[in-house]
Amino acid sequence: KNQVEQSPQSLIILEGKNCTLQCNYTVSPFSNLRWYKQDTGRGPVSLTIMTFSENTKSNGRYTATLDADTKQSSLHITASQLSDSASYICVVRPPNDYKLSFGAGTTVTVRA
Amino acid sequence: DSGVTQTPKHLITATGQRVTLRCSPRSGDLSVYWYQQSLDQGLQFLIQYYNGEERAKGNILERFSAQQFPDLHSELNLSSLELGDSALYFCASSVGNPGAYEQYFGPGTRLTVT
Numbered sequence: 001k002n003q004v005e006q007s008p009q010s011l012i013i014l015e016g017k018n019c020t021l022q023c024n025y026t027v028s029p030f031s032n033l034r035w036y037k038q039d040t041g042r043g044p045v046s047l048t049i050m051t052f053s054e055n056t057k058s059n060g061r062y063t064a065t066l067d068a069d070t071k072q073s074s075l076h077i078t079a080s081q082l083s084d085s086a087s088y089i090c091v092v093r094p095p096n097d098y099k100l101s102f103g104a105g106t107t108v109t110v111r112a
Numbered sequence: 113d114s115g116v117t118q119t120p121k122h123l124i125t126a127t128g129q130r131v132t133l134r135c136s137p138r139s140g141d142l143s144v145y146w147y148q149q150s151l152d153q154g155l156q157f158l159i160q161y162y163n164g165e166e167r168a169k170g171n172i173l174e175r176f177s178a179q180q181f182p183d184l185h186s187e188l189n190l191s192s193l194e195l196g197d198s199a200l201y202f203c204a205s206s207v208g209n210p211g212a213y214e215q216y217f218g219p220g221t222r223l224t225v226t
Contacts, residue, residue: 041200041220041222042219042220043114043116043202043204043217043218043219043220044155044202044217045114045217046214046215046216049214089154089155099157099160099168099170100157100215102154102155102156102157103154104153104154105154
């Protein structure tokens, strides 16, 4: 069973609207949790990194939140743009472990 | 542009063949990671090198091998290729050992096995 589960698998939103992506993880404890954006056919690009003690981290219109008690993280996209169409990947790193645990990603499609 | 370069961009080969993928990390980065991403699947960690030494192994098949050279570039060798090896292969680099350090991903090599 994957240690990082993301939902929904995909979603379609209209340009200008907001959306929230979910990430549930079982890795515990963990060192940090990251959200990546991956455009089709390209390498992932980091959006946010949070340690276990942080509750929220913003990067422009992207805001990530973390609830270490419930082992949940979310990524909120505000005022979506067509360029936000991509896959968003949640990644968790256990402490003292070189291997990151990747979620399968949520594919976001923004339509005009 | 992440600063990580990968060559070639695309590779088409036949089953049973062997290929080599190349990665040059960002200037100053000592760690290199290799990932496989099959169609509609998440990234799978394959292997990590730090300053020329293997540091971690993930779901890497025995038919696959990698190395990091003194100039810190890395190569991933895939042999006895099967149809299921068709995927995007990403290289990432970070300044030090993993975890606390941001990983920067290259553009990937798309491998098609026919």
